[in-house]
Amino acid sequence: MHVPFCVRKCAYCDFVSSPLADAGGLVPSYLEAVKLELERAAPRIRGIAPITSVFIGGGTPTCLPLRELESLVAMLAQSAAQAPGATGEIEFTVEANPATISRAGLSRLRRAGVNRLSIGVQSLDPRELAVLGRVHTAEQALSAVDDARAAGFENISVDLILGAPGQTPDSLRRTLAGFLALDRPPEHVSAYCLQLETGTPLERSVSLGETTVPDADDTAKLYEVVVEALSRAGYARYEVSNFALGGRECVHNLGYWRGGMYVGLGPAAHSHLPSSLATLDLGSAAATEPMPSWVRSWNTASTQEYVRKVMSRESPEDGRETLDAEAEARDRVMLGLRTAAGVDLHEIDAECGTDLSASLMPLMRERQTQRLVEIDGARVKIAPQAMLISNLVLVDSLR
Amino acid sequence: MDTSKIRNFCIIAHIDHGKSTLADRILEMTGAIDRRSMTEQVLDRMDLERERGITIKLKPVRIDYDHTDGERYVLNLIDTPGHVDFTYEVSRSLAACEGAVLVVDATQGVQAQTLANLYLAVDHGLEIIPVVNKVDLPNAEPEAVRAELVDLLGVKPDEVLMVSAKTGLGVETVLDAIVRKVPPPSGDSGGPLRALIFDSNFDPYRGVIAHIRVFEGSLAVGDEAVMMSNGRQYGVTELGVFTPGMQPVSSLGAGEVGYLAAQIKQLADASVGDTVTKVSNRAAEPLAGYRPAIPMVYCGMYPVDTSAYTDLREALDKLKLNDASILYEPETSVALGFGFRCGFLGLLHMEIVQERLEREYGLELITTAPSVVYRVITTSQEQLDIDNPANLPPTNRIEVIEEPYVRATVFVPSDYVGQVMDLATERRGSLHDLQFATPTRVRAIYDIPLAEILFDFFDKLKSRTRGYASLDYEFLEYRAADLVKLDILVNGRPVDALSFIVHRSFSERRGRVLVERLRKLIPRQLFDVPIQAAIGAKVVARETVKAVRKDVLAKCYGGDVSRKRKLLEKQKEGKRRMKQFGSVEIPQEAFMAVLATDED
Numbered sequence: 001m002h003v004p005f006c007v008r009k010c011a012y013c014d015f016v017s018s019p020l021a022d023a024g025g026l027v028p029s030y031l032e033a034v035k036l037e038l039e040r041a042a043p044r045i046r047g048i049a050p051i052t053s054v055f056i057g058g059g060t061p062t063c064l065p066l067r068e069l070e071s072l073v074a075m076l077a078q079s080a081a082q083a084p085g086a087t088g089e090i091e092f093t094v095e096a097n098p099a100t101i102s103r104a105g106l107s108r109l110r111r112a113g114v115n116r117l118s119i120g121v122q123s124l125d126p127r128e129l130a131v132l133g134r135v136h137t138a139e140q141a142l143s144a145v146d147d148a149r150a151a152g153f154e155n156i157s158v159d160l161i162l163g164a165p166g167q168t169p170d171s172l173r174r175t176l177a178g179f180l181a182l183d184r185p186p187e188h189v190s191a192y193c194l195q196l197e198t199g200t201p202l203e204r205s206v207s208l209g210e211t212t213v214p215d216a217d218d219t220a221k222l223y224e225v226v227v228e229a230l231s232r233a234g235y236a237r238y239e240v241s242n243f244a245l246g247g248r249e250c251v252h253n254l255g256y257w258r259g260g261m262y263v264g265l266g267p268a269a270h271s272h273l274p275s276s277l278a279t280l281d282l283g284s285a286a287a288t289e290p291m292p293s294w295v296r297s298w299n300t301a302s303t304q305e306y307v308r309k310v311m312s313r314e315s316p317e318d319g320r321e322t323l324d325a326e327a328e329a330r331d332r333v334m335l336g337l338r339t340a341a342g343v344d345l346h347e348i349d350a351e352c353g354t355d356l357s358a359s360l361m362p363l364m365r366e367r368q369t370q371r372l373v374e375i376d377g378a379r380v381k382i383a384p385q386a387m388l389i390s391n392l393v394l395v396d397s398l399r
Numbered sequence: 400m401d402t403s404k405i406r407n408f409c410i411i412a413h414i415d416h417g418k419s420t421l422a423d424r425i426l427e428m429t430g431a432i433d434r435r436s437m438t439e440q441v442l443d444r445m446d447l448e449r450e451r452g453i454t455i456k457l458k459p460v461r462i463d464y465d466h467t468d469g470e471r472y473v474l475n476l477i478d479t480p481g482h483v484d485f486t487y488e489v490s491r492s493l494a495a496c497e498g499a500v501l502v503v504d505a506t507q508g509v510q511a512q513t514l515a516n517l518y519l520a521v522d523h524g525l526e527i528i529p530v531v532n533k534v535d536l537p538n539a540e541p542e543a544v545r546a547e548l549v550d551l552l553g554v555k556p557d558e559v560l561m562v563s564a565k566t567g568l569g570v571e572t573v574l575d576a577i578v579r580k581v582p583p584p585s586g587d588s589g590g591p592l593r594a595l596i597f598d599s600n601f602d603p604y605r606g607v608i609a610h611i612r613v614f615e616g617s618l619a620v621g622d623e624a625v626m627m628s629n630g631r632q633y634g635v636t637e638l639g640v641f642t643p644g645m646q647p648v649s650s651l652g653a654g655e656v657g658y659l660a661a662q663i664k665q666l667a668d669a670s671v672g673d674t675v676t677k678v679s680n681r682a683a684e685p686l687a688g689y690r691p692a693i694p695m696v697y698c699g700m701y702p703v704d705t706s707a708y709t710d711l712r713e714a715l716d717k718l719k720l721n722d723a724s725i726l727y728e729p730e731t732s733v734a735l736g737f738g739f740r741c742g743f744l745g746l747l748h749m750e751i752v753q754e755r756l757e758r759e760y761g762l763e764l765i766t767t768a769p770s771v772v773y774r775v776i777t778t779s780q781e782q783l784d785i786d787n788p789a790n791l792p793p794t795n796r797i798e799v800i801e802e803p804y805v806r807a808t809v810f811v812p813s814d815y816v817g818q819v820m821d822l823a824t825e826r827r828g829s830l831h832d833l834q835f836a837t838p839t840r841v842r843a844i845y846d847i848p849l850a851e852i853l854f855d856f857f858d859k860l861k862s863r864t865r866g867y868a869s870l871d872y873e874f875l876e877y878r879a880a881d882l883v884k885l886d887i888l889v890n891g892r893p894v895d896a897l898s899f900i901v902h903r904s905f906s907e908r909r910g911r912v913l914v915e916r917l918r919k920l921i922p923r924q925l926f927d928v929p930i931q932a933a934i935g936a937k938v939v940a941r942e943t944v945k946a947v948r949k950d951v952l953a954k955c956y957g958g959d960v961s962r963k964r965k966l967l968e969k970q971k972e973g974k975r976r977m978k979q980f981g982s983v984e985i986p987q988e989a990f991m992a993v994l995a996t997d998e999d
Contacts, residue, residue, distance in 0.1 A: 002958075162953075193953035220948035241953050256957040270958035296961055321961055331960060334967070338955060370925055391950040392925070395971045398964070 001034065001076065002266035004303045006060040007100060011133035011205075012161075014197035016268035016301045017059035026303050031068050033310040034266050038075060041263050047277040048261040050085035053252035054092045060120075062100040069094075070112045077113035091155075091251040093118050098144035099136035106151035116155040116250075117148045119186075124175040128164040131211065133201070142178060149184060155248055157188035162226065163219040164194055165202075165211050172222050176229045185233070187248035191226045192241050193219050223388055238340045240387055257339050259332035259351070267306040267316070270298045275322060292353065294328040296321050327399070329354040334397040337390060342374075342381025363396045402588070402654040404470065406581045407612065408528075409477040409492050411520055412502035413510035413869060417532040421502055421564035421573070422460075422478055428570055429474070431462045431642060459495075459598075459610055459656050460643040466578050474577060475656040477597075479516075490519050491671060494687075495597045495612035495656060498526040498581030500573060501548075502564075505531045505539035509547050509836065510869035511810045517551070527552060528560070528576045535563040547837050584614070584654030591682040592616030594651075594659075594675040599666055601720035605637060607663035608645075609675070612656050616680055619650035623678040624661055627685040631668055632678060633661035666723050692724040694742025695803065695849060695874065696749055697786040699730060699767035699896060700756070701738030703976055703987070707762060708737045714760035715739060718752060725752060730787065734896045734980050735765055735990075740787055743769075746853060765978065767896045768993035771849045774801040774877050789895040791884045794935060800882045800900075803849045806831065807872040808842060815864040816841045822859055826851035827880075827902060846875055850900070885910050885939075887917070888931040890983050899993045911940040916992045921985055923947035928983055 005027060006017045020027070045051065054076050061069060073094070080090050093116040094109060106117070123129055124138040136144075141158075148156050158179060162172070179185050194213060196203040205211040214222065227237060235243040239257060242250065255262060256272075264271045271278065278295035297320035300306050309316040323331065329352040336343035345357035345364075357378060364380045367373045372386045372393050382390045412418040425431075462474040477492040493499065499520040503513055520527060529548040534541040545559045560576060562569035586593075598610040618624065622635045637660040639647040651657045663669045674685035702711050715727050726742035743749040749769055756762050773785040776799040777792060785791050791800075807828070811819050813835070820843070823830070828847035836842040852872060860868050883906050887897035897917075901909050910932030917930050921944050932940040955963045977984040 193949070193951070195953065216949040217945075223949070240951060240955075253956065256955070256960070262957055264958065268958065270960075272957065272960070298958065331964065334964060335955065335960065338952075372925075387951070389925075389947055389950045391952060391967065391970060392947075394952070395967050395974070398968055398971055 001038075001054075001056045001072070002264065002269040003056060003058040003061040003064060004030070004267045005063055006058060007063050007097065007135045008133065011131065011202040012194060012197065012200050013133075014200050015059065016303075018303065020063060023303065026307065027064065027068075029307045029311070030266075030303055031064075031072070033307045033316075034072070035075060036310050037265050037316065038079060041265060042079065044263045044271075044273065044277050045079055046083050048263060048273065049083035050087060051080040051083045051090055053090060053255060054080050055252045056094045057118075058095055060097045060100055061094050062096040062105070066105050066108060070108055073109060073112040073114055089115065091116055093157075093250070093252055095120065096144065097136060098140040101144055101147065103147040103150050106148055106153070110152045115153070116157065117153050118157040118159065118188075118190075119144050119148070121158045121179075122161040123164055123167070123171075124178040125164075125167070125171045128161075128167055128171065131165045131202075132161065138178070142182070145179070145182060145186060155188070156186040157190060157250065158186045160189060160191040160226070162191055162193045162222045163214045165206075165213050167214060167222060169221055169225045172225050173229065176226065180229070180233050187245045188250060189226075189230060189235060189243045190241055191223070191230075191243065193223065220388055236340070237384075237387070240338050240390060254339070257335045259328070259335060259348075264299065267299055267303045268301040270296065272296050278320070292325060294323040294325075296323065325352045325354050326356065328352050329356045330397050330399060333360065334394050337380070337382055337394055337397065340381065340384070342379055344377075344379045346378035360396065364393075367393050367396065400473070400588075400652050400655060402586065402652075403583045404472050405475070405584055405654040406472060406498065406577050407475045407477070407496045407584060407654070407656060408498040408500060408577055408581050409479050409496045409520075409525075410500045410502055411479055411489065411493075411513075411516035412532075413504070413507070413512040413516075416502050416504040416507065416510070416513070417564045418502050419478070421500070421530070421532065421562070421570070422476060424564050424567055424570045425474075425476065425574065426460065426462065426643070428567065429462045429464050429574070431460065459492075459641050461640040461656065462642075464574060464578070467575070468578075472578055473655075474574075477656070489516055490523075491597045493520055493523045493525060495595060496523075496525055497584060498528060498577060500528045500530055500577070502530050502532050503544055503548060505533045505541045505544050506536050508540070508544045508840065509551060509810065511808045511842075511871035512869065514551075514810070514836075514842070515808065515871040515873075526581050528573065528580055529554060529558065530560045530562050530573060532562050532564050534561045535566055535568060550837065586613070586615040586653030588615075588617045588652035590615045590653075591680045592618055592675065592677045593682045593686050594618060595686050596669055596671055596673045596675060599669055599671055599723075601666060602660070605660040605662070607660070607666055607669045609659045609663070609669045610656075611651070611659050611675060613651050613653055614686060615653050616677070616682070617650055617652040618659070618675070618677060624659065625676050625678055625681065626669060627674040627676055627682070628670065628688075629668070633663055635659060635661050637661075666720060671723065692744055693874070694724065694726050694744060695771065696743045696745055696769045696853060697740055697772060698743075698749060698769045699732060699735065699738055699765075699787065700727075700741050700753070701732065701735040701765045701767075701896075703763035703765055703978075705736045710760065711739065711756070711762055711764070714756050714762060715741070717760075718755060722752075724748070732767075732789070732896045734894045734985070735767075735978060738765075742786065763976065765896075765987045765990055767990045768899060769853050770899065771803050771853065773882070773900060775799070776801075785900075788884055788898045788900045791898075791900060794883075799879050801877040801879050802882060802900075804846050804875045804878050805849045805852060805872040806875045807845045807847050807852065807870060809845070809860065809868055809870055810836065810840060810842055811864055811868040813839055813841045815867060816843065818863040819843055819860065819868060822856070822863055823847060826854070826856060847872075848878075848880065848902075849874070883934050885913075886933045887913065888929075888933060888938075889917075889921070889985065890928045890981055891931075892981060893933075894980060894985070896990055897993065906934055907939045910934075913993060914940045914942045917989055918942040918944055920989045920992055921983065922977070924983055926982075 004016050008019050092114050094114045095118045097120050121141040230243045237243050238249045262272050275293045275295050297317050299316040300318040306316045329348050332348050333343050368375050373380050374383050410418045459477045464472045464474050479489045479492045531541050531544045548559050549556050560572050593615045594611040594613040596609045600608050602608050620635050624633050624635050638651050639645050640657040672688035676682040719725050724744050727739040730740040775783040777796050778798050809819050823845045828845035831846050832844040881903045882900050883903050884900050886893045914930045914932050926946050928944040930942045931938045952963050977986045
């Protein structure tokens with residue numbers, strides 16, 4: 001579920017999100033609409049059951065009025081639990097900005113059913129936080145982790161940014177040390193290289209020469225700093241930018257990378273479903289589908305438009321692409337190669353009814369001679385030292 | 400037709416002085432084209448010509464003009480190209496005329512090609528009608544330019560016409576002067592036929608369309624025409640005039656300009672400069688023809704996709720149908736595979752052909768840096784013409800290398816003459832003549848290697864003189880020079896398509912500039928890639944493309960899959976457009992990087 005509101009847009013952000021000061025008036029109708037969409041999505045949610053994870057992201061979900069967020073959490077938790085086949089605990093993540101949470105609030109979210117907190121920290125360096133346009137301080141970020149512990153969270157993730165203006169290997173080491181020195185460091189770390197997205201204030205500032213960001217080589221060094229520090233602290237890199245202590249890999253994100261099914265709710269939310277489920281709302285077209293295929297679809301990115309459509313009982317879907325079995329299998333290779341475990345080409349072929357391994361395996365063997373991948377039977381994974389140049393392999397997954 | 404009512408004229412000018420605009424206005428004011436169907440620069444038919452604002456192919460148009468003397472005249476306007484590459488085509492159109500309107504921009508005055516074209520016109524004995532154009536512009540200096548023309552042509556001040564082709568101001572006086580001053584054609588329609596082919600194009604249904612100017616005699620549909628160069632005979636299937644569309648007529652008489660179709664299959668069978676006569680009234684002697692256009696600039700053209708070789712050949716064949724000055728021969732490159740070595744009149748001509756191949760024929764091309772034709776005398780006294788640097792024989796087999804020199808005329812305000820002299824000297828030019836053309840402008844004439852002109856000379860000239868200098872040049876002669884071949888090695892292996900020939904004194908500096916440029920152009924690979932410039936076995940410059948450190952989609956979540964896939968597709972497409980050379984990928988731009996200069 002996407003929450004398209006935040007306190008203030010960060011300088012690098014191109015996500016669909018508006019500051020409350022501008023768009024706060026939309027919050028009540030957004031909440032009403034997203035609940036309606038959730039109700040109407042029930043057949044699809046049943047279709048992809050059992051549900052293994054729920055994720056409320058943004059924007060900043062925790063900038064919503066606490067009572068409202070609580071009620072969203074409760075509805076989602078109920079919907080997931082009611083879907084057939086649920087076994088054990090469902091991973092339920094909420095993204096949080098350190099400036100928008102309190103110990104008491106976190107306790108209430110925990111009680112409502114949230115069991116994983118993803119805290120957007122990005123850096124503990126005051127200058128880096130300022131130039132990134134973050135609304136919180138380093139102290140707030142560290143106490144957010146403490147508060148989450150006190151509220152009963154056993155599964156905490158922090159997001160870090162690599163390549164912030166002015167960031168150096170030393171400043172990054174200090175940020176990492178700040179977390180690792182906690183009594184109980186977070187179970188999970190996401191460390192993403194900064195992407196200068198067109199149209200963001202940071203991108204403009206960089207293109208005007210007012211701000212400089214570390215170049216690709218410097219960022220590669222920063223990445224190595226993270227990999228080294230986290231592996232020394234016992235974290236395993238299970239995906240390009242994601243690290244976890246034993247057993248605390250993010251179930252939700254692994255679902256994305258393993259070609260899993262998901263239903264997206266809210267403005268700009270994406271879904272990935274077999275076409276039989278993706279057309280459930282659109283009448284009986286599914287019955288005449290000659291070949292099994294998959295659909296990636298997305299809701300309108302405008303919150304106003306989203307609200308208008310849902311309220312007038314229209315689908316908020318804004319676009320979709322239909323993937324035939326081969327395209328779906330190729331996506332799974334592209335996504336699966338992001339993970340440390342890699343992909344089993346036979347498994348993907350069996351799931352999708354394709355014969356990709358016949359054409360891909362020779363390419364992968366060539367990549368093996370370049371020491372870009374490791375091959376074990378039908379399983380292919382990016383060689384650990386090649387993780388940061390994995391595009392050189394990923395392009396092979398394309399048609 | 401009564402030849403006393405015919406006026407054949409052309410418009411000549413330095414580039415951008417408003418020749419095509421004046422032609423447009425004349426067509427409009429005489430009603431040859433109505434205002435509604437008037438697209439700007441009617442005569443520039445190719446899209447490319449419109450976009451670039453230049454005329455490449457000359458074309459004739461017939462205009463009916465009711466003069467104030469109460470008589471109706473036929474004016475044949477033959478447009479001319481305005482770029483130095485196409486001087487040759489200018490001389491062709493001049494031969495079909497009796498008069499020339501000389502257009503000079505009131506803000507710029509006489510420029511290099513004004514003069515070059517004027518001299519050509521005077522050589523052909525044409526009556527000159529001087530016109531100052533753009534007199535309405537705020538920075539125009541019409542009186543100063545008038546004075547320049549009075550001085551240059553020895554005419555009276557009131558004979559210089561003041562015009563704004565854009566607004567139409569004064570254009571009527573140009574039409575009047577054409578009627579009064581340009582002599583009518585002198586030939587006799589009763590005599591033996593002599594018609595000059597001054598241009599031609601190919602029509603898939605009618606065969607070659609020869610643009611002709613009848614000097615003497617007459618030609619009718621059904622006549623048996625004879626090409627005097629080879630004696631071939633063709634039954635005339637169609638005659639016509641350009642208005643400016645093709646309008647058939649039953650016959651063409653002395654003094655007239657039009658076209659001829661006779662199911663001629665190849666341009667070579669009705670070549671430009673040939674004289675047409677007819678079986679029934681055969682001429683004894685042909686008209687004076689032209690020297691054939693000689694390609695001055697050569698480059699390799701290769702399809703990015705090697706399987707498109709046949710498509711490239713077919714596209715070149717088709718272009719050649721309308722542009723006999725293109726030469727091409729198959730060649731093979733270790734780096735680029737199968738392609739063609741192509742010869743052009745100049746750099747602009749080369750760029751135009753390249754753009755047409757890509758635009759009109761959908762080809763993706765890799766073009767190697769342009770080269771002149773070097774002449775090598777081997778130690779066994781054999782003479783070789785080298786149009787591809789990769790084919791230069793080893794040093795121990797070379798006795799002499801000669802390179803083409805041109806005589807370059809530069810017009811420049813006297814304030815900038817120092818900069819021009821510096822540039823020409825840096826480029827191995829030797830001063831032939833220097834004089835004040837007007838009280839404020841200097842005409843400098845240099846003998847300079849053509850290779851140096853290709854090497855970004857014009858852009859440098861423009862930037863160093865703030866755009867005030869103009870340039871014209873013509874081939875002079877071959878001269879011996881101390882030239883060496885510079886080879887470029889990528890990852891230890893020479894890339895033949897990157898070799899170039901350069902004067903020894905520049906070789907190290909240009910080698911350094913080029914490897915530096917290549918370092919930036921060649922994408923980073925899995926390993927360090929050395930790029931070296933070498934003369935023989937001696938490496939004169941070296942750079943390293945460092946191994947790639949980061950090429951990753953750092954973040955990919957559920958809402959991002961389609962977008963990330965598209966990014967990868969773009970990356971893959973970029974790779975597809977590169978040439979795989981061993982284990983290194985070389986992008987297209989690298990092959991043009993040889994043109995990088997050592998300045999800025």
